[in-house]
Amino acid sequence: MKKILLIFIISFNFYAELVLEITESATKPIKIAILEKNNNSLVGQEIIEIISNDLKRTGEFEVLAFDELLSVPLNEKEVIQRDWLLLDVDSIVFIEVQNENTDLDISYSIFDVSYNDTEDKRRVLGLPDSLRQSSHYVSDGIYKFFYGIDGISSTRLMYVTRTSNIHRLIISDSDGFNEQVLLKSNSSIISPAWSNDAEQIAYVSFENNRAQVFTQDLASGKRELILSSKASVSSPAWSPNDKELAFASTKDGNSEIYVINLKDKKIIRLTENIAIDTEPAWSPDGKKIIFTSDRSGSPQIYEIDVRTKLKRRLTTEGSYNARASFLNKNEIVLVHRSAMDFNIASLNLNTRELSVLTSTKNDESPCIAPNGNVIIYSTKDGNLSYLAGINLSSKVSFKLPALYGELKEPAWSPFIR
Amino acid sequence: MIRWFTAIIFSIIVHLGIILGYSAFTSDNERPPTRKITNVNFLETEEEKLVEVKQPKKNKPKKQNNKNISEPKIETKKEIKNLDQYLKDEELQKENSSKLDIVEQISLKVIKDIENLWVRPNNVSKGMFVDFTLKLNRVGLIESIEMKRTSGDETFDRAALTAIRKYKQINYIKNIDDETFQSYFANFTLRFKPE
Numbered sequence: 001m002k003k004i005l006l007i008f009i010i011s012f013n014f015y016a017e018l019v020l021e022i023t024e025s026a027t028k029p030i031k032i033a034i035l036e037k038n039n040n041s042l043v044g045q046e047i048i049e050i051i052s053n054d055l056k057r058t059g060e061f062e063v064l065a066f067d068e069l070l071s072v073p074l075n076e077k078e079v080i081q082r083d084w085l086l087l088d089v090d091s092i093v094f095i096e097v098q099n100e101n102t103d104l105d106i107s108y109s110i111f112d113v114s115y116n117d118t119e120d121k122r123r124v125l126g127l128p129d130s131l132r133q134s135s136h137y138v139s140d141g142i143y144k145f146f147y148g149i150d151g152i153s154s155t156r157l158m159y160v161t162r163t164s165n166i167h168r169l170i171i172s173d174s175d176g177f178n179e180q181v182l183l184k185s186n187s188s189i190i191s192p193a194w195s196n197d198a199e200q201i202a203y204v205s206f207e208n209n210r211a212q213v214f215t216q217d218l219a220s221g222k223r224e225l226i227l228s229s230k231a232s233v234s235s236p237a238w239s240p241n242d243k244e245l246a247f248a249s250t251k252d253g254n255s256e257i258y259v260i261n262l263k264d265k266k267i268i269r270l271t272e273n274i275a276i277d278t279e280p281a282w283s284p285d286g287k288k289i290i291f292t293s294d295r296s297g298s299p300q301i302y303e304i305d306v307r308t309k310l311k312r313r314l315t316t317e318g319s320y321n322a323r324a325s326f327l328n329k330n331e332i333v334l335v336h337r338s339a340m341d342f343n344i345a346s347l348n349l350n351t352r353e354l355s356v357l358t359s360t361k362n363d364e365s366p367c368i369a370p371n372g373n374v375i376i377y378s379t380k381d382g383n384l385s386y387l388a389g390i391n392l393s394s395k396v397s398f399k400l401p402a403l404y405g406e407l408k409e410p411a412w413s414p415f416i417r
Numbered sequence: 418m419i420r421w422f423t424a425i426i427f428s429i430i431v432h433l434g435i436i437l438g439y440s441a442f443t444s445d446n447e448r449p450p451t452r453k454i455t456n457v458n459f460l461e462t463e464e465e466k467l468v469e470v471k472q473p474k475k476n477k478p479k480k481q482n483n484k485n486i487s488e489p490k491i492e493t494k495k496e497i498k499n500l501d502q503y504l505k506d507e508e509l510q511k512e513n514s515s516k517l518d519i520v521e522q523i524s525l526k527v528i529k530d531i532e533n534l535w536v537r538p539n540n541v542s543k544g545m546f547v548d549f550t551l552k553l554n555r556v557g558l559i560e561s562i563e564m565k566r567t568s569g570d571e572t573f574d575r576a577a578l579t580a581i582r583k584y585k586q587i588n589y590i591k592n593i594d595d596e597t598f599q600s601y602f603a604n605f606t607l608r609f610k611p612e
Contacts, residue, residue, distance in 0.1 A: 018520070018605040019548075020528050022577075023612045025537035090536075090579070114582040119575070148540030148572035373539055393539045 029394070030090050030146050033064040037094040037109075038074050044097050047106060047135045051095070053175060054139035054153035058374075059396025060146075064089065076111050076118055084113040091119070093142060103127055106134050110145055120145050132177060147393070152369045156413040157376070158182075158192045158201060159387065161404040169203060171218075174412075176400060182216065191235050192411045195242045201411075202226070202236035202245060213247055215262075226260060227251075227267075235279050239286050246270075246280040246289055257291050259306065270304050271311075277302075281325040290314065290332060292322040301334055301347075315347060317354050325368060333357075333366050333375055344377050344390070357390055358397070369412050376400075378408035516594075520601050523589045530587075535580035537611055538572045546610035547574050549581060553602055557590030565606065577609040 034051055036044035055061035066072075070083040079092065096107040103126035110120040124137045136154035143151030153174055161168045169183040169192060183189060187206040194201055195215075202215045211232040216223045227233050231251040238245060239259075246259045257270040257280045271277040275295035282289055283303075290303045301315040301324045315321035320337035327333050327346060336345035336356060344358045344366045362380040369376070376389040385408045387400040400407070547568040552561040562581050567574055590602055 018524065018601045019608055020524050020531075020605065021608045021610055022528060022531050022535060022580075023610055024532045025535045025611065026533050028536065030536050112579065112582075114579060114585075145572070146536070146538065146576070148538035148570060 027394075029060050029062045031062045031064065031088055032091045032093055032142075033069060033084075033089055034093045034095060035072065035074075037096040037107075039097070041097065043104065043131070044095060047095055047097065047131065047138070050132055050135035050175075051093075051139045051142070054136060054151070055142065057153075057175070057398060058143065058151075059391045059394040059398065060143075076109070079111060079113075079116070081113060081116050089113050091146075095138070098123075104131055104134065106138050108138050108141070110142065132173065136173065136175075149373060150371045150415060152371050152374060152412075155370055155416060156198075158194065158411040158413065159378075159407055160189050160192065160409040162406040162408075163404050171413075182218075182221075190409055192409055193236050193238055194411055194413050195238045196240055196414055197242055198414045198416050200242070202238065204234045204236065213245070215245070226262070237280050237282055237289075239282050240284060241286060246282060248278040248280060248291075257289065257304070259289075268306075270306065270309060279323050283326055284329050290324045290326070292324065301332065314349065315354070316352070321345075321347075323365060325366070327368055328372055333368060335364055335366065344375060357392070358388070360388055363388075365409050367410050367412050370415050374412075376410045376412060378410060516597050519593055519597060523587075523593070523602070526589055527587055531580050531584055531607070534583045535609065536576060538570075538576050540570060540572060541611050545570065545573060546608055547577050549577065549607045549609075550604060551581065551607055552604055553587060553590060553598075555590075555595075555598065557587035557602075559585060559587070568609075573609075577607075580609075581607065 032055070034048045036048065052063040056063055064087065068087070070087060071078075071080050073079045073092070075094065084092065091113060092111040094109045094111060096109075098105040098107060105123060105126045107121070107123040109118050109122075111117070112119045122141050124134050124141070126134050133154060139153040140151030143149075143153070155174050156171055157174055157176075158169070158171045161170055165186060167185045167187065167189045168181050169185075169189050170179050170181055172179040182201070183203075183205070185205060185207050187209075189206075190204045190211075192201055192203040199219065200215055200217050202213060204211050204213055206212075210230070211234040213226045213233045213236045214223050215226055215236075226236070226245060226247070227249070229249065229251045231249055232255075233247055233249045233251070235248045236245050237247070243263065244259050244261050246257060248255050249258055250256075251258075252269065254274060255276045255278050256272065257277050259268045259270060260266070270280075270289065271291070271293070273293070273295055275293050277291055277293045277295075279292040280289045281291070287307070288303050288305055290301055292299050293302050294300070295302075296313070298319045299322045300313055301321050302311055302313050304311045314324075314332065315334070315336075318336055318338060320335075320342070322335050324332045324334035324347075330349050332347050332349065334345055334347060336343055336354065338345075338356055341361045342363050343356045343360070344363045345354055345356045347354045357375065358377070358379075360379040363377050364379070366375050366377040368374070373392050374389055375392065376387055378385055379388050380386075385406040387407055387410050388397065389400070390397045545568045546566075548565040550563045550565045551559055552563075554560050559581065562578065564574065564578070568577075587602070590598060593602070
């Protein structure tokens with residue numbers, strides 16, 4: 001009895017515990033400095049420049065320039081915390097280049113200024129002639145340390161360029177370096193798409209005066225026409241397991257959505273409608289396909305279950321919604337016309353809330369980075385077509401340098417390990 | 418034997434009554450009124466419920482809800498005989514209410530400051546949160562940070578911890594009285610829960 005009483009008394013005399021809930025976060029970028037550890041080599045400077053540019057491009061990092069620093073420590077022990085607190089720096093990244101077996105390995109450590117200690121140490125093993133790629137891996141490691149999701153600096157971009165009626169299908173690093181021309185043609189090339197293992201691509205070529213879908217093995221360069229038909233075949237989309245390819249074709253009269261098994265070439269027709277059905281895209285689980293259809297009188301996004309063929313309309317807002325793809329299982333990205341502008345927008349499939357993401361005017365072909373946080377699209381300024389992007393978490397927009405007369409149809413590679 | 422037993426039970430009921438009555442009176446003064454302040458929570462709802470359930474048995478006219486406007490009128494009638502006591506009570510209540518205003522003001526400032534320091538990672542999922550218990554010294558310096566409940570994600574926890582580490586000292590604490598400091602800020606919880 002005494003015990004119970006005691007508990008009662010204690011509980012009645014307790015003060016209320018204060019809980020402060022932080023729900024909003026700062027929109028500012030993380031401020032860092034990147035230094036070479038115990039050295040000041042040319043290679044080190046080159047690596048630091050690549051990493052700085054990678055991180056700055058995300059809009060989620062502010063990287064201090066060398067001349068902005070108050071002191072230059074050679075290693076963690078030499079860090080004078082006060083100097084860095086004055087500059088409001090969050091962390092210092094120390095890079096160490098190790099030249100073993102002729103391939104350059106890069107070690108890096110992240111020194112937390114407020115904690116005054118090293119928080120993370122990692123090493124990226126070098127491969128022959130891969131200094132840029134190894135540096136991109138370091139950038140991705142730093143990005144993941146702070147933001148919890150994979151960085152995309154080490155991924156690749158595919159796009160189509162046109163200069164004086166010569167069309168090129170090009171693959172480059174995500175920062176535009178190391179361009180490789182995969183196909184050069186006098187006819188249009190559109191809708192390039194990466195397979196999910198990043199080993200193959202598919203695209204539409206008009207080289208035979210009609211739209212035809214080809215797949216191409218990136219290692220061997222071997223091309224394959226997926227469907228021999230006199231009708232148009234377009235908009236290839238790899239299924240998540242890379243065993244099937246969805247496409248649109250007029251082979252039965254008007255444009256319908258089909259799925260072809262790449263092994264046995266068996267074709268399944270998914271839509272049967274007098275309207276135009278095109279631009280298929282797979283859901284992440286491979287069970288559904290979303291596509292554009294004008295069956296209601298204007299282009300809108302529909303979803304079809306691959307097995308049951310049950311359909312439903314997804315977009316209701318606006319008179320033009322097209323070229324949709326899944327951002328995640330609950331959200332899609334599409335081209336939406338608001339007033340007279342064509343913008344990239346996202347649609348939440350649960351709430352049906354549509355958010356316009358871009359402020360440019362003639363946006364098309366949105367493609368999503370493999371970490372789901374960046375959307376790249378082609379847009380027009382006058383007659384010039386160029387690539388632009390938006391970082392979804394930082395809301396920072398960016399423009400890729402226009403080296404060609406026309407640059408369009410971007411496709412972001414999956415993660416390359 | 419039955420007499421003894423009845424006497425014991427009677428005694429327990431009387432004692433319980435006294436304790437509950439006493440606690441109801443005192444807790445009224447100590448317990449802050451229920452307020453809706455964005456992001457500031459007082460973890461006391463359970464205690465309040467406990468008292469509320471017990472109260473009707475004794476059918477005392479005093480209610481827990483301080484928001485009830487008609488309540489003071491009844492009290493004045495009853496306690497007008499003991500004017501000194503009534504004035505004292507009223508003063509105490511005023512003092513407590515101003516104390517809570519101070520707690521509220523400081524809390525909101527602290528929340529705003531930390532929100533400006535916290536860079537949220539991008540891997541936030543629905544309902545994710547991390548709790549830290551902070552121990553402050555009398556001048557507001559954060560003496561210890563203890564993770565009370567992890568979010569389950571290392572990056573999310575680390576980002577929150579970095580924001581607290583950057584904060585270092587809560588300057589507003591210096592000017593509050595010792596009792597308020599001990600009651601609310603000597604130990605408190607910071608919860609990072611993105612909307």
